[in-house]
Amino acid sequence: KQEVTQIPAALSVPEGENLVLNCSFTDSAIYNLQWFRQDPGKGLTSLLLIQSSQREQTSGRLNASLDKSSGRSTLYIAASQPGDSATYLCAVQTGANNLFFGTGTRLTVIP
Amino acid sequence: SAVISQKPSRDICQRGTSLTIQCQVDSQVTMMFWYRQQPGQSLTLIATANQGSEATYESGFVIDKFPISRPNLTFSTLTVSNMSPEDSSIYLCSVAMGSYNEQFFGPGTRLTVL
Numbered sequence: 001k002q003e004v005t006q007i008p009a010a011l012s013v014p015e016g017e018n019l020v021l022n023c024s025f026t027d028s029a030i031y032n033l034q035w036f037r038q039d040p041g042k043g044l045t046s047l048l049l050i051q052s053s054q055r056e057q058t059s060g061r062l063n064a065s066l067d068k069s070s071g072r073s074t075l076y077i078a079a080s081q082p083g084d085s086a087t088y089l090c091a092v093q094t095g096a097n098n099l100f101f102g103t104g105t106r107l108t109v110i111p
Numbered sequence: 112s113a114v115i116s117q118k119p120s121r122d123i124c125q126r127g128t129s130l131t132i133q134c135q136v137d138s139q140v141t142m143m144f145w146y147r148q149q150p151g152q153s154l155t156l157i158a159t160a161n162q163g164s165e166a167t168y169e170s171g172f173v174i175d176k177f178p179i180s181r182p183n184l185t186f187s188t189l190t191v192s193n194m195s196p197e198d199s200s201i202y203l204c205s206v207a208m209g210s211y212n213e214q215f216f217g218p219g220t221r222l223t224v225l
Contacts, residue, residue: 032211043203044216051211097212101153
């Protein structure tokens with residue numbers, strides 16, 4: 001069964017700093033990988049989707065990379081802002097459309 | 112993307128009762144999913160609900176406890192039956208759209224069982 005791990009579990013940075021969130025998965029036979037953010041008590045917002053054939057995907061200040069062979073993905077956030085404070089979830093999708101979620105990284109950006 | 116709404120947004124229920132959660136999507140989708148997020152944990156898939164067929168349940172989840180309806184391509188319900196405090200969670204529906212089956216989520220239903 002696919003297992004997804006995210007490190008660190010929590011991260012606190014000063015505003016303006018660049019940061020990297022890590023995601024690893026055990027089975028490289030994935031269809032795609034998605035990064036989400038979840039604000040407290042709310043649903044999930046899709047940030048980026050990387051297809052299994054892609055190496056990276058960018059959206060604004062966010063850049064996600066994928067190394068399928070090593071079972072790793074990173075989410076890079078440039079010039080962090082207090083509004084970026086949230087929990088970031090990584091999820092890998094198998095061919096059955098099932099998303100396997102990591103445990104998340106809780107990010108706090110300090111003004 | 113899709114705009115997804117859920118009702119209710121939250122509820123507090125008594126042990127032994129049942130609650131039905133509704134999920135409405137603003138466009139027709141084939142695949143809808145129901146997830147559970149227990150306190151302090153990540154999301155776990157309960158079942159996949161495709162219109163016109165029985166829902167497919169993941170290991171550890173059964174139809175008697177979590178019956179699902181999918182009457183059309185924009186709507187689904189999840190019922191949490193005979194509730195116990197262990198059922199206290201956030202329940203989220205999602206849909207898969209586009210060529211790469213990107214998933215989009217509703218705002219969730221926060222359930223507390225006393």
